[in-house]
Amino acid sequence: MLRLFRTNEIRDVQELEGDWDFQPIDGTVGLPSVYRYRMPVPGCWEMHPQFTTYRGKGVYRRTVEISRKGAIRLVFKGVSHTADVYFNGKPIGHHYNAYTPFAAVIPDVEPGTHEVAVIADNSFGDSSALHVPNDYYTYGGLIRPVAIELLHELFIERIAFTPIRSAEGWQGTIRFYVRNIGKRVLRARVQLHLADRDIAAGEVDALPGEITELSITESFPGVVPWSANDPKLYLLNAQLYAEGQEAPVDDLIERVGFRMVTTLNGRIQVNGEDVVLKGFNRHEDHALAGAAIPYSLMVHDIELMLDMGANAVRTSHYPNDERFLDLCDERGLLVWEENHARGLSLEQMKHPLFAKQCEDCNREMVESHFNHPSIIIWAILNECASDTPEGRGMYRTQLEQIRTIDASRPLSFASHHRDRELCFDLADIVSFNLYPLWYEDEDPQELVKQARLWADQAGGLGKPMIMSEFGADGYYGYRDPSRVKGTEERQADIMERNLAAYTSAPFLSGMLIWQFCDCRVTEGTGWLLTRAGTQNSKGIVDRYRRPKLAYSVVKRYFTDQHPKY
Numbered sequence: 429m430l431r432l433f434r435t436n437e438i439r440d441v442q443e444l445e446g447d448w449d450f451q452p453i454d455g456t457v458g459l460p461s462v463y464r465y466r467m468p469v470p471g472c473w474e475m476h477p478q479f480t481t482y483r484g485k486g487v488y489r490r491t492v493e494i495s496r497k498g499a500i501r502l503v504f505k506g507v508s509h510t511a512d513v514y515f516n517g518k519p520i521g522h523h524y525n526a527y528t529p530f531a532a533v534i535p536d537v538e539p540g541t542h543e544v545a546v547i548a549d550n551s552f553g554d555s556s557a558l559h560v561p562n563d564y565y566t567y568g569g570l571i572r573p574v575a576i577e578l579l580h581e582l583f584i585e586r587i588a589f590t591p592i593r594s595a596e597g598w599q600g601t602i603r604f605y606v607r608n609i610g611k612r613v614l615r616a617r618v619q620l621h622l623a624d625r626d627i628a629a630g631e632v633d634a635l636p637g638e639i640t641e642l643s644i645t646e647s648f649p650g651v652v653p654w655s656a657n658d659p660k661l662y663l664l665n666a667q668l669y670a671e672g673q674e675a676p677v678d679d680l681i682e683r684v685g686f687r688m689v690t691t692l693n694g695r696i697q698v699n700g701e702d703v704v705l706k707g708f709n710r711h712e713d714h715a716l717a718g719a720a721i722p723y724s725l726m727v728h729d730i731e732l733m734l735d736m737g738a739n740a741v742r743t744s745h746y747p748n749d750e751r752f753l754d755l756c757d758e759r760g761l762l763v764w765e766e767n768h769a770r771g772l773s774l775e776q777m778k779h780p781l782f783a784k785q786c787e788d789c790n791r792e793m794v795e796s797h798f799n800h801p802s803i804i805i806w807a808i809l810n811e812c813a814s815d816t817p818e819g820r821g822m823y824r825t826q827l828e829q830i831r832t833i834d835a836s837r838p839l840s841f842a843s844h845h846r847d848r849e850l851c852f853d854l855a856d857i858v859s860f861n862l863y864p865l866w867y868e869d870e871d872p873q874e875l876v877k878q879a880r881l882w883a884d885q886a887g888g889l890g891k892p893m894i895m896s897e898f899g900a901d902g903y904y905g906y907r908d909p910s911r912v913k914g915t916e917e918r919q920a921d922i923m924e925r926n927l928a929a930y931t932s933a934p935f936l937s938g939m940l941i942w943q944f945c946d947c948r949v950t951e952g953t954g955w956l957l958t959r960a961g962t963q964n965s966k967g968i969v970d971r972y973r974r975p976k977l978a979y980s981v982v983k984r985y986f987t988d989q990h991p992k993y
């Protein structure tokens with residue numbers, strides 16, 4: 429399943445899910461001649477009994493049937509973490525980062541049987557600035573769906589919908605990006621259907637080899653706004669006509685919602701109403717699936733979060749699977765989505781590929797997830813060197829890059845630098861990762877007030893504030909009357925005191941528990957990579973989603989006595 433709704437009625441799209449051939453290879457070898465294994469796609473190779481800890485390169489291969497002569501596009505929603513794509517043995521694409529989608533166009537394909545092969549690499553090394561040994565696991569393989577599309581030489585690359593709420597009612601600015609992979613200029617015309625309206629969106633000369641933008645702003649009177657309590661969604665159906673053709677040559681269907689996010693008076697508003705985010709940080713990790721979480725288990729995660737009374741989720745620490753975001757759109761869960769970086773020091777940020785790899789990740793994240801109404805915050809660089817002047821320059825560049833692509837959502841970053849933070853003035857929302865009662869013996873009530881003062885003194889005055897992480901380890905099943913650190917009892921006690929403090933702090937706009945589920949971490953040395961069981965055990969549920977004692981504590985604070993916002 430690619431998405432939770434049909435994205436094309438005209439364009440021929442086929443998902444390439446199922447068993448692919450698989451073979452691990454040494455660094456230097458190209459495509460192998462013998463494949464000894466089979467591997468499911470989407471999937472992680474760590475779920476195969478022979479590859480539970482394999483770090484290196486593995487080749488996935490399968491054949492595809494093409495029914496007609498012309499252009500095709502191979503779409504990869506996520507390959508972990510570096511992909512080299514081959515079509516009939518020829519290299520056609522390269523991509524870095526497990527958590528963002530990419531595609532490769534092949535302009536002139538004959539009908540018949542063809543071979544697709546992908547070398548996936550999850551090793552750490554000089555060419556990777558963001559995937560490094562860390563407090564989560566970099567799995568290997570084709571972890572998200574793959575599809576093949578049959579294309580006309582003129583097609584819709586993407587659509588960006590921005591809802592606007594004004595005194596006169598709802599409007600929407602819609603940008604169509606039309607791509608011409610042919611050799612001559614083509615006149616393109618876009619016809620749009622949205623919220624019971626048929627709209628001629630306009631015409632444009634699409635230049636060969638380029639992506640041409642066409643933009644309109646329209647009123648949509650009478651639409652029902654998207655909200656957490658009533659997450660009303662609309663299909664935005666665009667059809668593309670090429671000169672000289674009667675019938676549309678391509679289409680793209682997006683799903684959108686009418687909602688606007690603002691940050692006024694030190695609070696976050698959705699459609700003008702103040703919201704307080706209550707929810708979780710969630711890693712895409714499951715004991716039975718690794719990072720390739722199937723749809724039914726995504727639903728299970730969302731149901732568990734909603735059962736505890738959550739209204740928000742943070743996609744720590746990378747862009748998420750689109751199907752999960754689709755579910756958040758449908759269930760009305762507010763999303764903080766962030767780029768891929770966790771805990772990088774200034775030295776790691778000075779890696780020669782850091783800037784480029786972040787820039788690609790930011791662009792791919794924002795462009796591909798632009799239309800999800802559930803996403804209300806974009807964020808960058810969790811706990812990186814925002815306490816240094818050089819780091820500040822990099823934060824500034826990245827926040828500016830995101831604002832250029834999407835000025836409609838507030839920006840944030842999660843900081844653990846306390847009074848040493850230097851970048852709060854650059855963001856719209858100030859966010860703190862603090863672990864009172866776990867790493868430090870501090871009183872959450874006092875600490876959260878102190879954090880507000882730190883923010884006010886460091887450029888965050890008047891900005892909304894979120895406790896973006898707090899939590900404690902609790903090993904599933906370890907219960908003991910001593911309530912020592914690591915017991916489920918102690919974790920529940922620590923959650924109780926943190927939640928009591930944050931739910932009664934009137935100046936907070938959000939609290940996001942670290943973390944929803946336990947997650948596997950990279951095995952290594954040093955305190956971070958030698959966590960008990962090679963996992964971060966601060967989940968409120970374990971890696972199988974079994975609830976710990978803290979579950980009912982969270983539920984008590986997030987539900988009954990507290991409204992959804």
Ligand code: ADA
Pocket residue numbers: 563770810811844861897942964966
């Ligand atoms: C950090 C970090 C998380 C996780 C957490 C912890 O603040 O952002 O990824 O490592 O702490 O468990 O210590």
